[in-house]
Amino acid sequence: QKEVEQDPGPLSVPEGAIVSLNCTYSNSAFQYFMWYRQYSRKGPELLMYTYSSGNKEDGRFTAQVDKSSKYISLFIRDSQPSDSATYLCAMKKGGSYIPTFGRGTSLIVHP
Amino acid sequence: DADVTQTPRNRITKTGKRIMLECSQTKGHDRMYWYRQDPGLGLRLIYYSFDVKDINKGEISDGYSVSRQAQAKFSLSLESAIPNQTALYFCATSDAGSYEQYFGPGTRLTVT
Numbered sequence: 001q002k003e004v005e006q007d008p009g010p011l012s013v014p015e016g017a018i019v020s021l022n023c024t025y026s027n028s029a030f031q032y033f034m035w036y037r038q039y040s041r042k043g044p045e046l047l048m049y050t051y052s053s054g055n056k057e058d059g060r061f062t063a064q065v066d067k068s069s070k071y072i073s074l075f076i077r078d079s080q081p082s083d084s085a086t087y088l089c090a091m092k093k094g095g096s097y098i099p100t101f102g103r104g105t106s107l108i109v110h111p
Numbered sequence: 112d113a114d115v116t117q118t119p120r121n122r123i124t125k126t127g128k129r130i131m132l133e134c135s136q137t138k139g140h141d142r143m144y145w146y147r148q149d150p151g152l153g154l155r156l157i158y159y160s161f162d163v164k165d166i167n168k169g170e171i172s173d174g175y176s177v178s179r180q181a182q183a184k185f186s187l188s189l190e191s192a193i194p195n196q197t198a199l200y201f202c203a204t205s206d207a208g209s210y211e212q213y214f215g216p217g218t219r220l221t222v223t
Contacts, residue, residue, distance in 0.1 A: 032210050034210065034211075041216075043203075043214030043216050043217055045214070046212070049211070088154065092210065097142065097205065098169075101155075102153055103153035
C-alpha cells in the first residue's frame with residue numbers, strides 16, 4: 001500500500017459544479033499538506049498549503065485536513081473550464097524537506 | 112524568463128545510449144530535485160541535492176546518476192537508457208526551510 005492514495009480519475013463535471021478532490025494517507029507523521037495543480041504539458045504549481053488539521057480558503061478553493069481520519073480534500077466552487085488540470089496532493093513530515101506525492105487526479109470541467 | 116528551465120524539452124533515444132537532461136534555475140535556491148512522472152504512478156523522486164556538495168538518492172535512483180555543477184545547475188544522466196525509462200522528467204527547486212517546490216516545464220523522454 002502506498003503512503004498516499006489518490007484516485008487518478010478522470011473526474012468530469014459541468015461548469016459551475018462543486019468539485020471535491022481527495023487523498024488518504026497512512027503515515028500519521030505527516031504534518032504539512034499541499035495541493036499542486038498541473039496543466040497539460042506543464043510542471044506542477046503549488047495551489048494550496050495547510051499545516052496540520054483544519055480548513056484553509058483561497059478564493060474558490062478550500063483545502064481541508066482531517067488528521068484523525070488521515071484524509072485531505074480540496075474543494076473547488078463554481079468550477080470553470082480553466083480548472084481542467086491534474087491535481088496532485090503532497091504531504092511531508094515535520095523536519096523533512098521531501099514531500100510524498102499522490103498519483104494525481106485528472107479533472108475535466110466541460111462548458 | 113522561466114525561473115526553472117529544462118533542456119531538452121523532448122528527446123527520443125535508442126536503448127543503450129547515454130543521455131543527459133539539464134536543469135538550470137534563476138531562483139537562487141540551494142535545493143534541487145529530479146522526479147519522473149509516469150501515468151498512474153505520479154511523481155517519484157530520483158535524486159535530490161541540498162547544496163553543491165550534497166547529493167542524495169531518492170526512491171528510484173537505479174539506472175540514473177546526477178551532477179550538481181553549480182548552485183544553479185543540476186543534471187540527470189541515464190548511462191545506458193532502457194525502454195522503461197520512457198517518462199516525463201521534472202526538475203524542481205526549493206528554498207531552505209520552505210515547503211514549496213518550483214517545477215520546471217519537464218522533459219519528455221522516449222527510449223526506443
